[in-house]
Amino acid sequence: MNILGQSSGIPWSIIIPVVIVIIAIVIFLVIGQFLSLYIRALISGAPVGLIDLIGMRIRNVNPTAIVNSRIQASRAGLAITTSEMESHVLAGGDVVRVINAMIAANKANIDLPWQTATAIDLAGRDILEAVQTSVNPKVIDVPNPALGRATIDAVAKDGIQLKVKARVTVRTNIKSLVGGATEETIIARVGEGIVTAIGS
Template structure:
């Protein structure tokens, strides 16, 4: 006891733990009790929990989270609360994981079990299946506790997560399609402008070509390839063509003779 006191141990709690263990029929040597105390664990509370199992709320309300949320395969969210009954494993108390590990593992098991259910109705009809499957995983391995039971205290139906995800996906697809349509419209407008520019360019080429006709006629006169009668015939043909064009324009719908 003197050595334990000098090393910073709590002699009173160790002594009370030894007395409580002896009365409860729990084998607890002084060396182990002293080691547990020096490791920073409450050895007296450990003995009491070995005699009277402790109930742990999952999730821990002190963290601000009141339920464990999980989604079944049909997209419906379920909110569950569990109560885990544990007993301290004194042999694994030194170096064993704490209550937080138990809570985290149980929460993970509940989420996995609900997530593997085909519909949320299957979970509501048989909530005890969650406890059975979670217990089968051996979640107390490597911890300072032995899980005696896992009870689902409450389970409620949350929102339709699947429908929300589908709605968000549909909205995202709509924005993507609108962007693609706008891109195609912009490309069409650019192509239209290119075609208009090409038409103007071709018209300019026609005007330039027509401007060279008088020069070609004059050159034909000089070379003797075109006579005066041929020139008159060409002029008559042009006049006849202009007259036909004028008559055709007057007979179009919306045109009136002046």
């Protein structure tokens, strides 16, 4: 009765340590890629568990983006947990833009809770641009010259054709941003108003 190790000429006393070393190297490589993120988060005062980092990779979430966002949020004084950030990423959101928007809102003394920011982001709106427009109003040209029209043309009651351009200044109201008008909607509504005013 030959044992596999004896039949190949390699004793089990060599095979077992080699297998253990190979397993140890694989474990070190798997944990090693997360170790630098773990240490960086720990030193920055925004600890993220090593098991959490491995779990993020398994759930197809970028652990580097989560750790960087967690560090940014912690430094800015925002109390946002790792699980909240990960949930937002799993829902299809952009956690980096949300954190940057919340930091900008915090510095501008704008109340922007995590739930509101993530809802705006998941609705497909650019939350960072919304915060910036809330701080610095945006000027919109009507009609948009980038779309090929330089003026709005309308005919008055007396038959005179008028060519009109307008500039509209808008400021974002973050609380009503979800379901609110986009830039294209504003351009269309102002254009309709101009045509109606000229025709009446």
